Amino acid sequence: MKSLKTYPENCVACHVCESACSNLYFKVDDPEKSRIRITETDSQPRMNACTQCGICVQSCPTLALSINSQGVVMVNQALCIGCYMCIAACPTGSMFRTIGAITPFKCVACGACTKTCPADAIRIEENKES
Amino acid sequence: MTDRRILAEFSYELKPVIKGYNRRTLYIDLGGKKIESKPVSDMMIDKFVGGKGFDLYLMWHGVKDDTKWNDPENELCIAFGPLCGNTSYPGSGKSIVTTISPLTGIPVDCNVGGHFGPYAKFSGWDAIEIQGKADEEVIVYIDGDAGKVKIMSAPDKETNSHILAENLINEFAENPDKRQFVSVVSAGQGAENVLISCLNFSFWDKRRKVARLKQAGRGGTGTVLRDKKLKALVVKYSGLKGDTNNPVDLETLQKTGLKLHKEIEEGDATQCRMREVGTAHLVEIMNDYDLLPVKNFKYGQSDEASSLSSGEFKKLFTQGLPDGCWFGCSLSCCKAVDGFVPRTGPYKGQTVSVDGPEYETVGGCGSNLCIWDPKDVVELNFYCDTYGIDTISFGTSCALPWNAMSMES
Numbered sequence: 001m002k003s004l005k006t007y008p009e010n011c012v013a014c015h016v017c018e019s020a021c022s023n024l025y026f027k028v029d030d031p032e033k034s035r036i037r038i039t040e041t042d043s044q045p046r047m048n049a050c051t052q053c054g055i056c057v058q059s060c061p062t063l064a065l066s067i068n069s070q071g072v073v074m075v076n077q078a079l080c081i082g083c084y085m086c087i088a089a090c091p092t093g094s095m096f097r098t099i100g101a102i103t104p105f106k107c108v109a110c111g112a113c114t115k116t117c118p119a120d121a122i123r124i125e126e127n128k129e130s
Numbered sequence: 131m132t133d134r135r136i137l138a139e140f141s142y143e144l145k146p147v148i149k150g151y152n153r154r155t156l157y158i159d160l161g162g163k164k165i166e167s168k169p170v171s172d173m174m175i176d177k178f179v180g181g182k183g184f185d186l187y188l189m190w191h192g193v194k195d196d197t198k199w200n201d202p203e204n205e206l207c208i209a210f211g212p213l214c215g216n217t218s219y220p221g222s223g224k225s226i227v228t229t230i231s232p233l234t235g236i237p238v239d240c241n242v243g244g245h246f247g248p249y250a251k252f253s254g255w256d257a258i259e260i261q262g263k264a265d266e267e268v269i270v271y272i273d274g275d276a277g278k279v280k281i282m283s284a285p286d287k288e289t290n291s292h293i294l295a296e297n298l299i300n301e302f303a304e305n306p307d308k309r310q311f312v313s314v315v316s317a318g319q320g321a322e323n324v325l326i327s328c329l330n331f332s333f334w335d336k337r338r339k340v341a342r343l344k345q346a347g348r349g350g351t352g353t354v355l356r357d358k359k360l361k362a363l364v365v366k367y368s369g370l371k372g373d374t375n376n377p378v379d380l381e382t383l384q385k386t387g388l389k390l391h392k393e394i395e396e397g398d399a400t401q402c403r404m405r406e407v408g409t410a411h412l413v414e415i416m417n418d419y420d421l422l423p424v425k426n427f428k429y430g431q432s433d434e435a436s437s438l439s440s441g442e443f444k445k446l447f448t449q450g451l452p453d454g455c456w457f458g459c460s461l462s463c464c465k466a467v468d469g470f471v472p473r474t475g476p477y478k479g480q481t482v483s484v485d486g487p488e489y490e491t492v493g494g495c496g497s498n499l500c501i502w503d504p505k506d507v508v509e510l511n512f513y514c515d516t517y518g519i520d521t522i523s524f525g526t527s528c529a530l531p532w533n534a535m536s537m538e539s
Contacts, residue, residue, distance in 0.1 A: 058450060061457045062310065063336050082372030083217035083458030084384065088391035097388070099381050102372045 001071030002109045002126050004036065006047035011121035013038055013045040017113035024112050025105065026098075033098050035107040036122070047121065050094040050107040059089035070109075070126075077103045132301060137268060138281040140165035142254060144274075150212025150375050151175065155188065156255040156279065158270060160358055161202050161262030165279050170256050180211030182239050184257045185228035189237060192261060199232040199350070200357050202263045208250070208315070208363075209257035215248030216458070217372045218387020220394070223248055223456025225331065231349040232325040232357075233523075238349030243455035243464070244331030244342075245313035249274060249367035252374050264359040271302065274367035284361040290318040292482060292516040295332040295341040298364050308368065309334040314341070315363040317352030320517030326527060327352030328520040333455050335483075338448075338468060342485040343515050344455050352518035370457070391460040404463035407440040407447065409489040414439045416493070423498035426533035437502045438492050446470075446504060467508050475513055487511040487521070494525025499532060 018034035026033040036049040052073050057065045064079035065086060082102035087095045097104045111124040145152070157166045170184075178187045185207040197203045206229045216222045225247030231238035250258060253274025260270070267284040288294050295314040303309040314332040321327035329351045330343040377383050398404055403411045413435065416422040420430035436442075447465040454462035467484045487495075487507055495501065495510040514521045 059452050061336070061452045061454065081217060081370050081457055082384075084372070084388050084391060085452065085458060085460060087388055088395045088460060097384065 003052040004049045004109050005125045007121045008044045008047050010119045011045045012119045013040045016116045020113045020116040056086040056089050059085045072109050135283040138163040140279045142277050144277040152256045155257040157259045159262040160264040181226040184209040188259045199230045204230045206260045210247045210251040220459040220461040227346040229354045232353045233350045240346035242331045242346035243344040245333040246331045249365045253367045267359050269362045272365040290516040291316045291330040311368040312366045317355050317518030320519035321352030322356045325350045326523035327518050340483045347520045394460040404461045407444050408463040408465040410440045410443045412489040423493045426529040434502045438496050442504045484512045491521040494522045498529045
């Protein structure tokens with residue numbers, strides 16, 4: 001199973017990953033349109049990206065959510081009607097919505113952000129667990 | 131494939147819904163084979179809003195003081211409202227049905243879930259008004275993708291809803307993957323014989339691959355449908371999205387809806403447990419408070435009621451699936467008993483999915499008749515639904531003669 005693993009102890013909260021992600025998928029530099037969210041706290045930053053747990057899949061009434069062969073939960077835009085039951089079901093708050101886009105979005109472990117991180121705080125990792 | 135003749139056809143312009151309204155209602159005269167569009171005025175919106183208001187407004191103008199339920203002049207109206215079809219708030223799939231009731235002689239109104247309401251609304255109509263009686267058995271088909279309404283001949287032998295709804299969904303869906311875009315209104319053999327009937331509004335369950343049925347339960351609406359020789363209404367609409375209503379402020383709507391989704395997700399498990407057992411959670415509450423109908427309303431409580439508690443029905447319901455009868459309804463209160471095999475009647479031995487039972491069916495067809503086996507309640511639920519009979523009226527109507535016959539002299 002492939003997913004984005006986060007290492008908050010390394011994170012310096014530069015937010016470059018958020019820029020990389022939102023630029024890639026929404027062509028704009030906007031943390032509200034990023035699939036990884038970095039929240040600064042008094043201690044180490046809180047890093048939020050989908051863990052591919054799959055809990056949202058069962059909440060979708062149109063079967064728009066599915067798990068691909070690499071274990072990544074994907075959103076099928078053609079089937080999604082934007083009811084946001086998945087956003088409510090997500091235990092980590094990692095399914096997002098934004099103004100002007102009906103379909104919600106989430107980290108799909110593409111690795112684009114990992115190439116920009118200066119602190120080795122995000123890595124794509126594969127594990128054999130089911 | 132059923133051989134159908136087109137008896138009347140009406141083409142209309144497909145236009146987007148604006149702020150929850152189409153600004154037109156659909157009028158169908160089955161006897162005269164007439165199909166028309168009527169405008170929705172500002173006054174209608176200001177004073178009557180939609181739903182029951184529109185239904186009764188249309189009936190006010192459509193029938194007379196002395197119109198009987200089985201006069202051709204009687205109308206069967208189904209209306210939606212500005213919020214209908216949105217995917218942010220629970221209960222947004224509802225339609226309101228009105229007609230002059232065969233049981234009372236005056237207007238009755240029912241509310242009903244399923245997909246028909248939103249699909250008919252997004253097909254272009256704020257309400258549907260049906261009058262007259264057809265010369266032969268017909269169906270009405272609203273094609274919301276093409277902008278056409280047709281009255282078609284209905285030689286279908288089957289009128290019972292669990293089969294007819296599925297047959298019509300298969301017939302009118304473009305392909306098996308698009309069955310979720312079709313919804314059917316139908317009744318059944320029971321509605322052709324008694325007045326205590328209901329209408330079934332279907333929704334295609336993609337996971338279970340069955341047509342499930344919600345009911346416009348009260349007042350004999352199914353009898354009016356069949357009296358008009360209307361076997362079914364079918365609607366197809368494929369363009370549903372979260373913003374199809376074109377609300378004024380989508381952002382606020384979605385944010386508020388999401389807040390509600392989350393509150394329900396977090397709170398329901400310790401409150402009404404609708405997502406877990408639906409309205410059946412009420413059985414034990416009503417029993418505790420001496421309000422459960424028992425033995426023709428003679429008692430409000432029974433020690434035997436524990437066998438009809440929500441915990442017993444939970445064992446029969448398939449858990450862990452999104453069960454709402456409209457997309458985005460986070461309350462998701464309808465439940466289904468899958469793989470149920472009726473032990474009696476013409477469908478004995480066939481495997482079916484039964485939507486329900488709701489609390490009212492458990493009370494009406496269970497405790498009020500001193501029927502304490504949950505499987506018996508599910509079987510009664512199944513037959514009532516497919517026959518187009520209202521479970522509440524059925525249970526209550528049986529309770530009186532049964533009680534009278536069993537009373538000691």
